[in-house]
Amino acid sequence: MVTARLPGALVGRERELALLEASLDTAQSGRPGITLVVGEAGIGKTRLVDEGAVIARAAGMRVLRARPTVPGGSRWSSGAESTARSASSHSAT
Helix, strand or coil, X not given: CCCCCCCCCCCCCHHHXXXXXXXXXXXXXXXXXXXXXXXXXXXXXXXXXXXXXXXXXXXXXXXXXXXXXXXXXXXXXXXXXXXXHHXXXXXXX
């Protein structure tokens, strides 16, 4: 995996970043999968995902992200479904 990083330290997330990098390695090898990052507000989910996106793009991978369709809610399925459709249509080409 290419090692590209955002400026500034990612503190206390070595384990989570290693798991994310393992998911990226799996995807890069051609095996399908999905990675969900969940947790309480303010614990660094966005920063972790941003870091993973930088690593993935540096490796030449396409990055797709979904967010809740309702602010503060858990109704993200329509965003995830459209992301999945988008990924399927791109992988077929």
